[in-house]
Amino acid sequence: MSMNAVVIYGPHDIHVDKRPLPVLQEDYDAIVRVTAAGICGSELHPYRGHQKTTFGHIMGHEYTGIVTAVGKKVTTVRTGDRVFGLFSTSCLRCWFCKQGYTNRCTRSLALGTAQINGCQAEFVRVPDADGSLMLAPPDIEDELLVMMSDIFPTGYYGAMRAISQLSQPLESSVVVCIGCGIVGICAVLTAVKKGCGAVFCVDTVEDRLTEAKRMGGIPLHLGVDDIQAAVLKATDGRGADAVIENVGNEAALTMAFDLLRVCGHLSSVGFHQSAMPFTALQGYQKNINLNMGRAPVRAVLEEALEVFVQNKNKFTNAISHRLPLEDAAMGYELFSTQKARKVILRP
Template structure:
């Protein structure tokens, strides 16, 4: 089969690989229908996140079950499925407590420990507790967003709000830092709560315009943090934002989040970070900021994220403007790396 292989920083290739087989009787094999490029993959692609080479890329994918292990109970050959970007056992402490992204047996698709879905076929371990039968309520195109980016954007907003449960959302100000696909999903999720306002931060004009069309107030990162702080404080009586969601995964973005949030405000970071936290303990103490960060437990929050996407499918249609054959993946990575497009979906 054809597959997209990571060969090193800014190097991927299309190679022939064996069709995967059931290795464990809880596995399923799927014929991939759609597989998308995610912004978090750029951390590896750009060399920001050190990684071994030689594995199949891709952690956003959908497909049809073509083989199922003997112990698989909830899925059968012919079922259409979507898989969260990490596997989970469904039985450990974390899986039982709505924290599937921290399953003790979890593996990340499209990494050195588990081949991903940018291929004609892929293997899904622990299928009963990992893969999800495709709901009929959303389109085949929108389904691939439920592997990662829509639940992750939703999780960023949900996590921030849960840190300050007594705040009046209708009078609150949100800031979303990063207007790539995950950031747009976070903006959609925040706007759905009907807050007073949502600011969107980026330095790519096309992304800022998309955020504006959805109803957010654009702030250009290149204007500098002082100007952004002034705009946010002018809109909040001098306080700063009640909720800030950081999606980028780079220290300058996280520091900007800290600068824009008000004292006793809430920050949620869902970007993939590899550096130190860019503020001191003294800074945090002086601001009484409430802060959470980390990977989205897609399997745990799938139903509630899906319920929102059902209502917002038209808002994400623009993400399917660039559907291309898997054979063109090398060029697709280059386009995505240069931020020429919002999203790329490959079809094997």
């Protein structure tokens, strides 16, 4: 038996091929029939050739679907359940998971990478299903729920790591969000809904800035507006209290550091492939509070889902393209060239 699946063979080389149907391999596994799968910004790193990796695997880590089989040790989902999956697996049993660091589970696998085949296919095998699959809320359609696999919890985590330890009241804080793709607007919405006084939003794409403004942010067009002057004016010359960096490149992280005030909070959830653009001495002299890395999606899921459900109507325009699985190559090209906000593939 075989299925259709999106396979990457190299930079800008995406094909839909026949691959064997996945089967249960461990007692904690589940098999899910995919009903909707997203293309994520982090997948553009191997697609554009910026990330060192091997190829030939099935892509995708954002998905919803129906459980078709479960291992004998799976307790939280069963055959027939409508679920959404998380972009990296979590066992919930290791020391790191028990401390809430589900992003660094000792058994963690990032779906759609050289580690394990992903979900841009008709079916997907999900290891450690109890920590990696969640029952779908009944009042959110599949394509919108795909955002809870990665992008909304990541944006939520990025924002909360930036603002949760600020010393002053949130209503008097000035926050900057660098990068207003789909993760960025999720971060903007979170910061606004948590009560931050001003949330500046930086990007080069006008459509993204329009969406960020809809979420309550203050748009600043990179290359057009004087971003540093705007932030300094809003803070009496101090600099931003907190900066959220979602892009994952050296220029964005440099800007984040430069805009941040002394003793400010820098939260970076961009998937970086380069060296740090500022030195340890510079960090010391500025007394920065720095958090970087993959979001612990399973650990923050319940609180992130609550915010998402309350504001789901704000994301009705977030999905710009809905394509059949066989048009995946076109979907990747549209997303890579910034002609799409969010692309959903339907097997």
